[in-house]
Amino acid sequence: MKKILLMGNPNVGKSVFFNRLTGANVIESNYPGTTVDYTKGYMKGNSEDFEIIDVPGTFSLEPKDKAEEVAVKMLEEKKDALVICVIDASKIERGLYLALEIIERGYPVVLALNMWDVAEDKNIQIDIEKLKSILNIPVVPTIAISGKGFKEVVLSIKKAASVGVKEIMEKVGEIK
Template sequence: MRNIFIYAGTENGKKDKDIMNFFYQVNDNYYQLKGVYKMSCCHSGKNKKNIFGFIKGNKNTRNIDNSLKLHKKLVLVGNPNVGKSVIFNCLTGTYATVSNYPGTTVEIFKGACRINNVSFEVIDTPGMYSMIPITEEERVTRTLLLHEKADLVVHVVDAKNLQRMLPLTLQLIETGLPVMLVVNMMDEAEKLGIKIDIDKLSEILKIPVVGTAAALNRGIDILKRRVYEYVRKSAA
C-alpha cells in the first residue's frame, strides 16, 4: 500500500497518527471506516478525499457496495503439477508467507490479493487426489478445507487430463463446499486437439468454470472477475 497521510480525530477529538488501522481500502481512491469513529478528511498525495460518506447511515454510501465483507478466504486445491502455484502467483504477486500447518511438517503458502473492493487471503494447499486422504499432504488439505471456512474453493485441473481429475471436483461439491473449477493449461490441450466446452461443463456441474493458461497469463482477468461475481452473489 502506498503511503497515506491522514488528518483525523475520534468523537472526543483525540488524534491518532496510526489512523490507518481504522480503515479498509475500498479501491485506489477511497478508504472505508472500520468502526464508529467520526473522521474529518484524509490526504493521499495531493488529493483530499472526504470520507464522511463512509460513516454508517450516511446517504452518500449509496455508491458503495456494503453487502460484501471486505475480507474473503480463497483456497486453491488440486492434483500436483496442474499449475496451482502459477495461479497463486498470478493472483497474489511475488510476496507470500510459508508456514507449516499446525502439528505437521507440511508447508502451506498464503498470500493476498484485492479484486475491486474485496481483499482475499489466498491459500495454496498441498496437492491432493481425493478427499479420502492417503498421504500426510492430503490429510492436511482435507483438514484445511473442512475447518478453514473458505468463502470459495478453487479447484485447479489440467485440461489435458480433465476426465481423471473431475472425480475430486465432484467430491468437493458433495462435501458442500463453495467450489469453482479452473481448467488450466488450455493452451496445451488445444495443441493436442482437445476441445473443452467451458460453458457446457459449467452447466453440467452447476458450478462456475473458467478456462485458463496461467503460464501465459491467459484467463486470469476472467478468473478474478468470476471470483468477485461469485462472492458478490453469495453475499446477496
C-alpha cells in the same frame, strides 16, 4: 477476510496460478504438527481483500498421505471459503473427481481448466458451456504460465464471493 482455497491434483499449475493472483506479500508456513508446507497470500478485491491459500495437491478428499491429509483438513477448517479448483485440462477426468467431491460438500467452486495450451496441442476438445451447465458453476479455461483466462477467473471469484444472504434476499425480493 474472505478466504480462497486453491486446490487441485499435484502438478496442475496451482502455484503458478497462486503467484499470478497474489501480490508480493506471501507467507510460507508449515501446517501445525506436520512438515507439510503451504503458502498464503493476498488478492485485491473491490471492497475487501481476499486471503488465498495454495493448498497442497490432492487427488481426492480421502487422503492417502500426509500432504493430502493437510489439504482435506484445510478445506474442513474453512467452511466459508471459496474454492478455486485447478484442473489439468489435458487430464480432465482425474481433476473432475476432486472438483465434484468439493462441490458435493457445499463449497462454492470456480473451476479452472488450466494447461489449456497442452490440451489444445493434444487436440482435446472440451465443451466449456456444457460443463458449466452440468456443474452449474463458473468454468474458465486458463494458461497459468501466460495469464490467459485470469481476467475471467478474477471476475468469477469476485462474483462468487459477493453472494451472501443479503444478495440472495434481494434477488428473492425481485421475484416477489
